[in-house]
Amino acid sequence: MHLLVVGLSHHTAPVELREQLTFHSCDANSPLRALMALPSVAEGLILSTCNRVELYAVSHDPVEAGRQLRGLLSAQRQEGGLQLDPHLYELADAAAIRHLFRVASSLDSMVLGEPQILGQLKSAYAAANACGCAGPILHRLLPRAFATAKRVRSETAIAQHAVSVSYAAVELARRIFGDLAGRTVMIIGAGKMCELAARHLVTQQVGTTLVTNRTLERARQLAARIGGRAVAFEQFPYHLHQADIVLTSTAAGGVLLTCEQLEQVIRQRRNRAMFLIDIAVPRNIDPAANRIDNLYLYDIDDLQGVIAANRQQRRKAADKAEDIVDQEVERFSRWLRTLEVKPLIVALHRQMEELRRQELARTLAGLSHLSEDDRQAIEAMSRSLVNKVLHQPITVIKAMGHEKAGELYLETARRLFRLEPEAGPGLADTRDKEDGVP
Structure with a gap:
């Protein structure tokens, strides 16, 4: 019995080709039925995300199964100008097992160490199981993949260093304050970046979250989504002294907070520490404010520096993670060989x-x-x-x-x-x- 994977990913195919092969969850049963209808496939699973589409199959005849899986992908593809075959990869047996374990452990992801792929893989397994597409080998293989991912996360630091701008801001805030529980946060701007950072901060059990935007209704909408309180844009400077953490990302096109304003705010706070993250381009906060005692100001370049250092840390952790994957691949391959x-x-x-x-x-x-x-x-x-x-x-x-x-x-x-x-x-x-x- 052989395990086979045929697919494409962000490593091998551009987004305009990947989006032509997306299997939406609402019609997942139909592609799964088509997969199981292939004569050479005994068990099957489909993993479809924005970054990859992969068909996993258990077969007695991997050569014929590979041909049929490629045909199925071609049949599912929408019309497009790019050729499919040059972007496909095909792996069998130990190589297929290793690939799956690396995918589950986010070693093959666009963002090394991201957690979403594991949940997507679990959903794919649940769908295959519900349709009766998973048999003895997949019922053994997928739980082993999940266990491998758990080992990688618990035994390495691959997920412990922020590699997104929004979470890097939270990581820096924790370096300054330690525990963020109960801290007051002010969000200036209601764009995607502000919302992502705000959501990360909320998970740290911060206290009051104030949200302001030039359009008050957008501030209210964001405040409602994160459990905060909206403040009129003209009024936010009067609330600044309450904020321990200030995050700003607006398209104002100029300085919203001057050094002189922030000196006054620090005096109102009686020199209690204040952390400001300015991820706007052009910047919203006067860079000279960094000279103020107990005021910590970071801009987008500072955050990118943190991210670059963290990516390096994740790459180091990935070396140990690859060793774990090798151990688990050999363990499963040994079991698979005994089936013969x-x-x-x-x-x-x-x-x-x-x-x-x-x-x-x-x-x-x-x-x-x-x-x-x-x-x-x-x-x-x-x-x-x-x-x-x-x-x-x-x-x-x-x-x-x-x-x-x-x-x-x-x-x-x-x-x-x-x-x-x-x-x-x-x-x-x-x-x-x-x-x-x-």
Whole structure:
């Protein structure tokens, strides 16, 4: 049994091609049914996000399955000018397992360490499970992928350093104040960047959040979404002294807060620390304000510097994460190799038992004078002889089933004994026998 993945991602295809292959969640069942209708596919799963579309399949014939999966992707594609095939990748067996584990662990993501892909993969697995597309191998593979992602997050620092502007602002605020619980926040502007930063701050259990914008209604809408309070734009300077953290990103096109204004604010605060993040371009806060004691001002370039340093930290953590993935790939590959062993042993036993019965019947037919006890003794001896003859070959087959070179031994055994084991029986019985795998 083989695992195969065919797909494309932000690494291999531009967005104008990726968007032609997006499988919307509302019609996910139809593509899944089409996947399972392919003759070479025994189990299947579709992972479709803005950055990747991937078809996962379990098959006896990976070559034919690969051809059929490419055909399915072509059939699902909307009309477009770009050729599909040059942008597709195809991976099988250990390479496919490694790819899935890296995807789950966000090592293959556009933003290294981002958490969204794991949730998207879990949703894809749930959809495949609900449609009956997941079988014994996918039921083992996907939980192992989730467990690998959990190990990567718990044993490395890959997700501990902010790599977005909005979250980098929160990280800097925590460096200054430590615990942000109860701190008063002022958001100047109601754009996307302000909202993202505000949402991150709210998760830190900040206290009052004041929102102001030139259009009061937009300020009210944002305040409602984050549980804050809107302030008229003309009035916000009178509330500045209340704010421990100020974030500004407006299209005002000039300075909203001068150094002199902020000196007065710090006096009103009796020199209590104040943190200002100016992510507007052009800047909204006079850079000279940085000379004021207990006032910490950062602009977009400062945040980008933090992000660059954090990306470097994530890349270092990724090296350790890759080691974890390698360990888990070998663990799962070892289990997968054992799936070939049981059908082979069953077929070998069946063949030897049939030969034993034939020879026993032929022998006993010429020994009609023997008593029933003698007949049973001869039959017991024949069973014992077969078991002894098979003991060493089966011991070696079982041992080599765990080794990377095991397929060579299995194929040798098939040829020596002319065996054609069925691949289906026994798969379900192998679930839950690997220590520690849910």
